[in-house]
Amino acid sequence: MDASTVFTSPRPALLRAWHGLNGVVILGLLGTVLLRKTVFNYRTNGPLIEAKVAAVGGAVSTDGAVAVAKLLRDQMWEWHLALGVALAVLFVVRVVVAVLDPELVPFRAFARAVSSFRGLPSAARSTALHPMLVKLLHGAFYALLVAMVASGLVLLFKDNLGLAKEAVSPVKEAHELMMWGVAAFVPLHVVGVVVAELRGERGLVSQMIHGRT
Numbered sequence: 058m059d060a061s062t063v064f065t066s067p068r069p070a071l072l073r074a075w076h077g078l079n080g081v082v083i084l085g086l087l088g089t090v091l092l093r094k095t096v097f098n099y100r101t102n103g104p105l106i107e108a109k110v111a112a113v114g115g116a117v118s119t120d121g122a123v124a125v126a127k128l129l130r131d132q133m134w135e136w137h138l139a140l141g142v143a144l145a146v147l148f149v150v151r152v153v154v155a156v157l158d159p160e161l162v163p164f165r166a167f168a169r170a171v172s173s174f175r176g177l178p179s180a181a182r183s184t185a186l187h188p189m190l191v192k193l194l195h196g197a198f199y200a201l202l203v204a205m206v207a208s209g210l211v212l213l214f215k216d217n218l219g220l221a222k223e224a225v226s227p228v229k230e231a232h233e234l235m236m237w238g239v240a241a242f243v244p245l246h247v248v249g250v251v252v253a254e255l256r257g258e259r260g261l262v263s264q265m266i267h268g269r270t
């Protein structure tokens with residue numbers, strides 16, 4: 058696939074593939090967070106392990122049971138790290154998409170919407186406001202993903218980077234906090250697309266699947 062054949066439709070194949078994979082990876086990352094906070098929560102699992110070992114006639118200290126619970130959680134968390142690296146690779150792919158077709162640079166659609174909004178008479182502005190805000194939201198989500206990937210990579214390579222605990226701690230807090238932004242965007246995005254289709258903006262889904270409406 059060379060650039061001339063890939064970038065001929067309104068939604069190039071590479072962008073559509075990126076979008077699908079990005080969605081799967083983000084859902085996977087959110088899934089690992091959900092598992093960490095629920096099924097693999099060491100605070101719940103520690104006492105469960107301790108009780109079960111005692112019930113079958115064995116003995117394990119409270120600290121030992123918690124260590125086992127954390128071990129199991131950490132094995133599951135390897136998925137977060139693998140998916141995190143996949144998200145970082147997808148970020149590079151998205152940069153390639155933007156380099157091949159500068160029209161697809163994130164925020165460009167928003168910048169275009171703002172300049173056409175400015176040129177509109179005030180009576181027409183109310184209808185143009187919503188699409189402009191949608192494009193702003195998309196741009197903000199791109200920025201959030203960049204921050205998520207950057208902070209995730211810092212956490213992943215903190216030892217290699219020789220970072221002190223005090224330097225890592227705010228990065229981790231920011232990474233955790235931004236998770237809520239990602240978690241909020243996913244349902245908002247899906248509901249937004251469904252509502253737009255129902256309101257007559259047909260073809261958004263097919264455009265993202267086979268490139269044209």
Ligand code: HEM
Nearest residue numbers: 083086090141142144145205206209210212213233236239
């Ligand atoms: C949608 C994107 C992401 C979400 C929602 C997300 C969410 C989270 C959350 C909530 C935590 C804190 C878990 C806890 O301590 O309770 C975390 C930690 C972490 N994340 Fe992510 N993350 C994302 C992307 C990434 C990426 C791109 C990477 C790396 C390339 C990454 C690597 C890490 C690492 C290394 C930790 C620290 C684990 C630890 O201290 O044990 N994450 N992430």
